[in-house]
Amino acid sequence: MSRVYSFSAGPSAFPESVLKQAQAEMLEWRGSGMSVMEMSHRGKHFSMIAEELESDLRELLAIPTNYKVLFLQGGASAQFSLIPQNILNGKTKACYVNTGAWSEKAIQDAKGQCEVILSASSEASKFTHIPNVESWSIDTDAAYLHYTSNETIHGVEFQSIPDSKGLTLVSDMSSNILSRPVDVSKFGIIYAGTQKNMGPAGVTVVIVRDDLIGHAAKGTPPVFDYAQQVKNGSMLNTPATYNWYLVGLVLKWLKEQGGVAAIEQRNINKAAKLYDVIDQSTLYSNPVEKFVRSRMNVPFILNDEALDKPFLAASEANGLFELKGHRSVGGMRASIYNAMPDSGVDALCEFIKEFERTH
Numbered sequence: 001m002s003r004v005y006s007f008s009a010g011p012s013a014f015p016e017s018v019l020k021q022a023q024a025e026m027l028e029w030r031g032s033g034m035s036v037m038e039m040s041h042r043g044k045h046f047s048m049i050a051e052e053l054e055s056d057l058r059e060l061l062a063i064p065t066n067y068k069v070l071f072l073q074g075g076a077s078a079q080f081s082l083i084p085q086n087i088l089n090g091k092t093k094a095c096y097v098n099t100g101a102w103s104e105k106a107i108q109d110a111k112g113q114c115e116v117i118l119s120a121s122s123e124a125s126k127f128t129h130i131p132n133v134e135s136w137s138i139d140t141d142a143a144y145l146h147y148t149s150n151e152t153i154h155g156v157e158f159q160s161i162p163d164s165k166g167l168t169l170v171s172d173m174s175s176n177i178l179s180r181p182v183d184v185s186k187f188g189i190i191y192a193g194t195q196k197n198m199g200p201a202g203v204t205v206v207i208v209r210d211d212l213i214g215h216a217a218k219g220t221p222p223v224f225d226y227a228q229q230v231k232n233g234s235m236l237n238t239p240a241t242y243n244w245y246l247v248g249l250v251l252k253w254l255k256e257q258g259g260v261a262a263i264e265q266r267n268i269n270k271a272a273k274l275y276d277v278i279d280q281s282t283l284y285s286n287p288v289e290k291f292v293r294s295r296m297n298v299p300f301i302l303n304d305e306a307l308d309k310p311f312l313a314a315s316e317a318n319g320l321f322e323l324k325g326h327r328s329v330g331g332m333r334a335s336i337y338n339a340m341p342d343s344g345v346d347a348l349c350e351f352i353k354e355f356e357r358t359h
């Protein structure tokens with residue numbers, strides 16, 4: 001067996017030790033006599049897994065007690081609709097900031113439920129910057145302000161929490177949750193799919209402040225109503241049990257790494273190395289304003305498009321996979337989430353330099 005480095009944007013690289021642990025526990029989970037996949041979600045063994053999952057996430061993100069944590073299905077994409085449905089609470093408007101492809105999707109889906117006020121947009125710069133927060137137009141009658149903390153496709157990341165001028169702040173943190181410390185108390189809702197920094201695809205984490213729960217629009221199906229899911233411990237329907245277990249293992253791994261503050265330092269170093277190599281070259285470039293470059297997703301283009309295919313073929317020959325950029329922007333993208341080891345980034349940097357030297 002020979003493993004390669006996966007720079008996929010999600011589903012993405014897993015900590016290898018976690019894969020090994022899952023392998024070791026596949027047939028029988030800790031004296032239970034069965035695989036996690038074979039357990040009832042209502043039984044005592046799975047209840048332990050579920051409790052630890054929530055308490056580890058609460059510990060890692062220092063989630064205050066007046067927030068509930070849900071583990072749902074449908075991806076962050078489902079939340080694009082479920083957030084307005086659950087928290088408009090009679091209001092008819094919501095503010096959105098458009099910093100890239102994922103903001104756009106959130107905006108599109110919210111439009112089905114309310115009037116969207118575009119507070120700011122970086123579309124004119126092809127999503128290569130974040131508009132100055134002072135210039136955002138915030139409507140105080142809106143139910144909330146939504147932004148995407150890291151744009152997975154465009155490689156743009158907020159470096160601090162924006163001031164929502166008193167509006168409930170909602171953030172899609174799918175691609176940078178747990179990569180840096182965050183003050184949860186500043187938010188009404190934080191949501192994220194698990195397939196980047198928390199393990200496998202199939203679970204959506206929704207962290208929601210108590211006062212926002214219980215106001216779903218009339219006719220909201222119970223599985224989509226936060227209040228119903230809170231009441232049932234995210235088990236109103238059968239949860240994705242094995243995925244919860246895997247997310248739990250990834251969170252334990254993150255604790256072993258020293259937690260979020262420690263992984264942030266590693267993420268800063270990994271991203272700096274990669275951007276340095278790109279900036280120092282004449283073959284590659286990254287268009288994003290330096291201050292808002294993503295630590296998680298590093299898009300770059302080759303100045304001669306004809307080299308794209310040879311670049312990808314040679315990278316794979318060197319054990320570096322999934323570097324093709326998103327189809328909407330082209331070029332390359334290296335996703336270097338928490339689980340990407342330094343050795344993977346080092347190997348990529350070396351390859352990028354070597355390819356430039358030989359082309």
Ligand SMILES: Cc1ncc(COP(=O)(O)O)c(C=O)c1O
Pocket residue numbers: 009010074075076077078102148150151152153172173174175193
């Ligand atoms: C920032 C962001 N938001 C939302 C999504 C959609 O997630 P899902 O496919 O799990 O619905 C993605 C997927 O890559 C993403 O990167």
